[in-house]
Amino acid sequence: MASHPDDLDLAGLTSAIEGFNAYFIRLPSVRRLSFSTLSVLHTLHHHGPMRLTALTATEQLKQPALTSLVAKLEREGLVTRRPDPRDGRAVLLSLTPEGEHIVRSRHADRTARLARLVEHLSEEERAQLAGYTRLLNRLTEIAAHVEG
Amino acid sequence: MASHPDDLDLAGLTSAIEGFNAYFIRLPSVRRLSFSTLSVLHTLHHHGPMRLTALTATEQLKQPALTSLVAKLEREGLVTRRPDPRDGRAVLLSLTPEGEHIVRSRHADRTARLARLVEHLSEEERAQLAGYTRLLNRLTEIAAHVEG
DNA sequence: AGAGTTATATCAAACTTCGATGTAAATCGT
DNA sequence: ACGATTTACATCGAAGTTTGATATAACTCT
Numbered sequence: 001m002a003s004h005p006d007d008l009d010l011a012g013l014t015s016a017i018e019g020f021n022a023y024f025i026r027l028p029s030v031r032r033l034s035f036s037t038l039s040v041l042h043t044l045h046h047h048g049p050m051r052l053t054a055l056t057a058t059e060q061l062k063q064p065a066l067t068s069l070v071a072k073l074e075r076e077g078l079v080t081r082r083p084d085p086r087d088g089r090a091v092l093l094s095l096t097p098e099g100e101h102i103v104r105s106r107h108a109d110r111t112a113r114l115a116r117l118v119e120h121l122s123e124e125e126r127a128q129l130a131g132y133t134r135l136l137n138r139l140t141e142i143a144a145h146v147e148g
Numbered sequence: 149m150a151s152h153p154d155d156l157d158l159a160g161l162t163s164a165i166e167g168f169n170a171y172f173i174r175l176p177s178v179r180r181l182s183f184s185t186l187s188v189l190h191t192l193h194h195h196g197p198m199r200l201t202a203l204t205a206t207e208q209l210k211q212p213a214l215t216s217l218v219a220k221l222e223r224e225g226l227v228t229r230r231p232d233p234r235d236g237r238a239v240l241l242s243l244t245p246e247g248e249h250i251v252r253s254r255h256a257d258r259t260a261r262l263a264r265l266v267e268h269l270s271e272e273e274r275a276q277l278a279g280y281t282r283l284l285n286r287l288t289e290i291a292a293h294v295e296g
Numbered sequence: 297a298g299a300g301t302t303a304t305a306t307c308a309a310a311c312t313t314c315g316a317t318g319t320a321a322a323t324c325g326t
Numbered sequence: 327a328c329g330a331t332t333t334a335c336a337t338c339g340a341a342g343t344t345t346g347a348t349a350t351a352a353c354t355c356t
Contacts, residue, residue, distance in 0.1 A: 007278070008266065008274055008277060008278045009278070009281060010259050010262050010263050010266065011255070011256075011259045012281050013262065013277065013278075013280065013281045013284075014255060014258045014259045014262055015255065016280070016281045016282075016284035016285050016288070017172060017258075017284060018190070018255065018258070019194070019284070019285065019288045020284045020285075020287055020288045020291075021169060021172075021173070022187075022190065022191070022194075022206075022288075023288060023291040023292075023295075024165060024169075025169070025173075026206075026208065034311095034312085035183045036312085036313095039170075042166070042170060043170070046167070046170075051334075051335095052334075052335065053333085053334060053335080058170075058174075060174065061312095061313075061314095062313075062314060062315080063334085063335070063336090064313075064314070064315080064316095064335090064336080064337080064338090065312070065313045065314070066335095067335065067336060067337085068312075068313085068336095068337095069312080069313095071336095072311095072312095084334095087321075087322070087333090087334080088320080088321050088322080088334095089319095089320065089321045089322070089333065089334040089335065090321090090333090090334055090335080091334080091335070107159070107162060107163065107166065108159075110162045110165075110166070111158050111159045111162045114158050114161065114162055115158050116294060117287050117290045117291055117294065118156065118158065118287075120290045120293075120294070121286070121287075121290075125283060125286065126156055128279060128283060129156060129161070129283060130155065130156045130157070131276060132161065132164070132276075132280055132283075133157060133160045133161045133164045135273060135276055135277060135280070136161075136164035136165060136167070136168045137164050137167065137168075138269070138273065139168055139265050139266075139269075140164070140167045140168045140170075140171060142265045142268045142269075143168075143171040143265055144171075145268075146264055146265060146268070147171075182342095182343080184343085184344090199303075199304095200303070200304065201302085201303060201304080209343095209344075209345095210344070210345060210346080211303085211304070211305090212304090212305080212306080212307090212344075212345065212346080212347095213343070213344045213345070214304095215304065215305060215306085216305095216306095216343075216344085217343080217344095219305095220342095220343095232303095235302090235303075235352075235353070236303095236351080236352050236353075237302070237303040237304065237350095237351065237352045237353065238302090238303055238304075238352090239303080239304070
């Protein structure tokens with residue numbers, strides 16, 4: 001289908017990402033944490049303190065489910081809730097040091113696994129891979145704009 | 149930290165992938181399908197007919213949960229179960245045409261979303277992205293070896 | 297053939313998610 | 327500044343999911 005070599009085969013790229021993710025996402029988490037939990041921790045880690053309602057937008061959970069998930073995470077000491085000084089109805093959620101620790105340690109595990117894969121690449125492939133960090137960050141940034 | 153420009157910052161790359169995935173994974177699925185369901189459909193699509201036990205290895209579910217999930221998917225017409233001719237205890241699972249349709253249509257949605265992002269890239273960045281498909285497939289293949 | 301193992305099913309208990317609805321705080325229109 | 331509306335989160339009970347323990351039947355090995 002491509003008219004010349006550099007043409008971007010988007011469906012092929014999508015498949016490649018999907019396939020790699022099937023491997024990349026699955027970590028044998030030591031503590032048994034659900035997908036929902038991990039997603040909330042990831043979002044809070046990257047976004048910083050935010051409201052329950054703001055989380056409803058990114059997580060694929062309805063508000064009552066989030067209320068109860070966050071209550072549980074608070075009991076477990078992974079998340080703190082404090083009143084929003086700007087709005088008496090709202091609550092600001094953030095990660096505790098222990099919550100941060102989980103996100104960071106999963107990140108470290110992924111980095112280590114990636115390292116083991118990269119060992120098997122050629123010199124040239126490794127050099128090529130180095131450029132993708134910028135590119136992926138660029139795409140993520142664009143996604144944030146396009147969606148928002 | 150990098151000693152020269154082409155050095156591979158693995159932690160940075162991991163973060164970039166994690167960040168992009170947070171966007172890429174989340175599709176507002178039309179039918180309300182759980183993460184577990186989607187993962188099973190994806191695995192069956194790529195791997196072809198397989199046993200329940202084989203699925204237990206890739207999905208992060210225990211066998212009883214898979215038995216009941218698969219029973220539900222069979223009721224909904226997304227998966228078929230037939231006895232394994234080689235082993236009377238075992239069951240071979242595969243996708244129905246409708247199950248295949250769901251996987252393909254989610255793939256198509258992702259491709260379309262990716263297309264909207266890529267529009268915003270420069271000519272040069274698009275060319276760079278084209279090489280990423282090969283490289284990701286290569287990494288996935290290596291992962292299959294390293295794990296297996 | 298009998299002992300051990302493997303593939304899946306069943307069960308009840310624990311947990312998650314949902315839709316509907318409640319309560320209190322903020323905002324809007326007059 | 328008042329009441330009406332809207333927004334943020336909590337609560338509730340019902341429906342759905344996941345789990346560990348255990349059952350059953352089919353394979354394997356000697």
